[in-house]
Amino acid sequence: MNLSTxxxxxxxxxxxxxxxxxxxxxxxxxxxxIGGGISGAISAFYLAEAGQxxxxxxxxxxxxxSTCASTSLLQYELDTSLSDLTKQIGYEKAARAxxxxxxxxxxxxxxxxxxxxxxxxxxxxxxxxxHKKHASSLREEFEIRHKAGLVVxxxxxxxxxxxxGFDAPAAILSEQGATTDAYMFTxxxxxxxxxxxxxxxxxxxxxxxxxxxxxxxxxxxxxxxITAQKIINATGYEITxxxxxxxxxxGSTYVIASEQIQTPKPALEDKTIxxxxxxxxxxxxxxxxxxxxxxxxxxPYTNDVRRDKLIKSKATHLKxxxxxxxxxxxxxxxxxWAGIFGSTKDxxxxxxxxxxxxxxxxxxxxxxxxxxxxxxxxxxxxxxLRGKKNPDxxxxxxER
Numbered sequence: 001m002n003l004s005t006x007x008x009x010x011x012x013x014x015x016x017x018x019x020x021x022x023x024x025x026x027x028x029x030x031x032x033x034i035g036g037g038i039s040g041a042i043s044a045f046y047l048a049e050a051g052q053x054x055x056x057x058x059x060x061x062x063x064x065x066s067t068c069a070s071t072s073l074l075q076y077e078l079d080t081s082l083s084d085l086t087k088q089i090g091y092e093k094a095a096r097a098x099x100x101x102x103x104x105x106x107x108x109x110x111x112x113x114x115x116x117x118x119x120x121x122x123x124x125x126x127x128x129x130x131h132k133k134h135a136s137s138l139r140e141e142f143e144i145r146h147k148a149g150l151v152v153x154x155x156x157x158x159x160x161x162x163x164x165g166f167d168a169p170a171a172i173l174s175e176q177g178a179t180t181d182a183y184m185f186t187x188x189x190x191x192x193x194x195x196x197x198x199x200x201x202x203x204x205x206x207x208x209x210x211x212x213x214x215x216x217x218x219x220x221x222x223x224x225x226i227t228a229q230k231i232i233n234a235t236g237y238e239i240t241x242x243x244x245x246x247x248x249x250x251g252s253t254y255v256i257a258s259e260q261i262q263t264p265k266p267a268l269e270d271k272t273i274x275x276x277x278x279x280x281x282x283x284x285x286x287x288x289x290x291x292x293x294x295x296x297x298x299x300p301y302t303n304d305v306r307r308d309k310l311i312k313s314k315a316t317h318l319k320x321x322x323x324x325x326x327x328x329x330x331x332x333x334x335x336x337w338a339g340i341f342g343s344t345k346d347x348x349x350x351x352x353x354x355x356x357x358x359x360x361x362x363x364x365x366x367x368x369x370x371x372x373x374x375x376x377x378x379x380x381x382x383x384x385l386r387g388k389k390n391p392d393x394x395x396x397x398x399e400r
Contacts, residue, residue, distance in 0.1 A: 005311070005337060005338050006337025009287065010072070010184065011064070014183065018062070021201060023222075024224065027224075027225075028227045028228070029199070030228060031052055031054045031229065031385070032054070032056075033054065034218075034231060035065075036200070037182075038063075038186050038374055039364070039370065039373075040058070040232070041186040042189060042371075042377075044190060044193045045193050046379070047198070048193035050382060051197070054197075057204045065236065066339050067183050069255070070183070070370070072179055073368075074179060074371060075174075076098055076176055076369075076372065077127065078367060079368045081141050082148065085347065086144065088345075091144075095148035095149075099150070101369055102176050104375040105372060108180065108375060115189070117184075119179075119180050121179050121288070122271075123272055124175050125174045125177030126164060126272050126273070126274050126275075127174070127277070129169045129170045130168075135170040137277075138170045145174075153172070155172070164269055165326070182371055206219070207221055215230070230361065231359060231361070233357075233360055233361070234363040236364065248344055249344075250300075251301050251342070252298065252310070252339070253296065254314035255294065256294050256315045257335040259333075260290055260291050261292070268284070280296050280297065282297075294331075311336055314338070341366075342366035342367065348395065349365045350362055350366065350398055351363060351376065351397070352384065352397045353397075353398070354398050362398075363381060364377075376396070380393050380396065
């Protein structure tokens, strides 16, 4: 499966920041992680910090799946609002999911500080009504978030215009948000892990997994094997090719990046990320080099060819979406791309074990919160590997 196409901003900007070898021999380890995107990298970092003997393997060059296409917004909000999620799974579980994502942003901040990673930036998050009829549901969402202990402010149209310079009927302003660079963070995490005993192989496809009594054996096209006690599967959206239970619906999202805007001040309010209540929702952020990223216009994923044919027209529509909000800002599109995302019935990830695949733990951060979900997955799986009961594991299990 081709997880992204076009010219993703981070990949164009940063190229290939590190090289990793291809597996050319049979090896043994305690734990093997399949998947070298952000989810696998975060799990690898946690295991390396804990002193675990671990190998990470990916069929592609590291980070060149959906990770390099990420716009790297860090939000605690799920693709399903807290009020709607409450109707699905109950208030206590829904609020806990939101709070855990909020806590994950702080943990990413701590890890970024520890690694001296320069791309993490704390932001506020503005969730604004796309239409006047959405204002009442936005008020309900504000109240239930406030009840859950999340720090939020409800803004009327006049306040939005005064503070952010565009028109919207209402909005929720959250102080807990951030931006990062998922692609570069992946490499930073793996480089840190390498110093603590982690081994990384890319361009190494796994074509067979033998589930044995006391462990697993993975085989590559070159007949090399990786023998391990446990697997962490962090293959993300490609899990649909490996697991028969229907757990995720795939979609395509589209993104454009403007030319670098030559002004002495930020082109947008640079301490805020923006998204709205439309379905699919529009999302906007400013980059460190004063470019504007605009994403959305999602479509159901059917195949790569159809997705890729839509990039040009989607780019045109996304530019129009932005200029409708900010007509005074000149937006000249320089880069455009598409990526796959996955949505679950409750917008929650799948984390933990699956009864059809012994000795295997899954870190599947589906939805718009893939990076924060990956922190949650790493912590739950590390507890499971230690035989420790994690009180939140049931919220994300395959049996929920």
